[in-house]
Amino acid sequence: MSRTATADPRHLEPPRRELKQTVTYYLSWAAAFVVLAWAWGGAEMDPLLLLEDADNMSMFIEGFMPPDFTNYPNYLHDMLVTVQIAIWGTVLAVVLAVPFGVLSAENIAPWWIYQPVRRLMDAARAINEMVFAMLFVVAVGLGPFAGVLALFVHTTGILAKLFSEAVESIDPRPVEGIRATGAGRLQEVIFGVIPQVLPLWISYSLYRFESNVRSATVLGIVGAGGIGQPLYEMIRGFYYHETAAIMIIIVVSVSLLDIFSQRVRKMVI
Amino acid sequence: MTHSIRIAGLNKTFGQGSKAQHALRDINLDIAPGEMVALIGASGSGKSTLLRHIAGLERGDRKSGQGLIEVHGREVQSNGRIQRGKRQQRADTSMIFQQFNLVSRLSVLTNVCLGLLGRIAEWRGSAGLFSKAEKIAAMEALDRVGMSRFAAQRASTLSGGQQQRVAIARTLVQSAKLILADEPIASLDPASSERVMRALAEINQSGITVIVSLHQVSYATRYCPRTLAMRDGEAVFDGESTALTPDFLTELYGEDSEELILGKKRTQDAGEEVYDHSNEVALATAG
Incomplete structure (x- = not known):
């Protein structure tokens, strides 16, 4: 096609990808495969084992059948404690994540505030709740309270980050409208920022509550209360029928809470 | 008090060195209490920047050594420094803003009450504890702009013109002596624009000084006795609005004047609209 053809058809030609873009595209795919291959070796991946030891696996699974629910009042009680741990762990975290989240937002706080607050939250988030649970068991003794504190510290770190991201994506115009009335900084946040981010904050908090119920089911392994304690004892004692019963109770409870929080989330948004 | 606003030698430059953009050049302005003044000019001519300086939301150039702004005889800023007690x-x-700047998830009544934040004790404002009398005053303000029956609704459920009237009610509750309206009708349809301009004119009748920046000269001539016309950050005309005939506008603005005379040409021709739009974007990034 000659370059002197009429202007219109040439204008309509879709833009060509530049050479540099094409090379980058294939290189990034190649890099992704290299990473996967590299990790395969380290993780000693061997799917064939699943087939070779299929007999062992099926015997193992049969061992769980049928589930033994004779002790169910105890299991239900422990499951309830697990949910109670998650409730308080989440609520305390939300209360602290509100100020920390606002203070680690770039558009609210100056850098000499948001940088240290962010690093503090990074630290709270980086360490798994199981590790915190082990530490708090030493500090406050065995039992659910250690579990509450563990969830509280870890979740504060996570929610503060999510909350601050919501704050950073607000519409600045209502905030300016409030500033123009002669309001103070705190009032700008209360009336300009929080109404905008509240639905998102509630949604994040509910999601973290669900996750915390799941996390709380294993806190008992290190002695921080809840259903994890009997679960760990049953597995260690090879009582697989009872283990199956506990696992079913956990699955049903977690599903029920998921449905519940889904409902609540729909109501607020 | 002889002046509502006094500005002497205000300059504003965005950016530095070769990229510097002069948003305002040597603005001098005196406005008497109770005046209603229109501020006209194309996008990027410095209207918003000027209003934001008067409101103390923006600081003028420091090196110019002048840049004095006084409102009601009190200094807002000089020499690029905003005075203490800016709240x-x-x-x-x-x-009043082009995009209304209401908090969309709060009720209309609460939005109006927020105008009190600069007047009442900090703790009470922060807790949102407005007294019965204050709420009644807010309802009266809403009634003045014809919006009282929407008081319980969320601000987001209102149309643009209705939101702007709520924003005006907020300024009434604030009981300010000066209203700065930054393109209050630029995103409204003609009927809503009329209603908003009428509300502003009525408020002006009660002795409050109003400065309103406008895109279209016809509203300026109808509602504002005095007009300040701006071009590229300079005040090119300051006088009676009746002097702004189409011929005079063409003299002031050349081809740009079409944008100010109701933007007739744009609606006639789609190709023209594309051109105008890119032009506007260029001006907006410049200012």
């Missing part, structure tokens, strides 16, 4: 100053001057 009190902001409370006495209220601002």
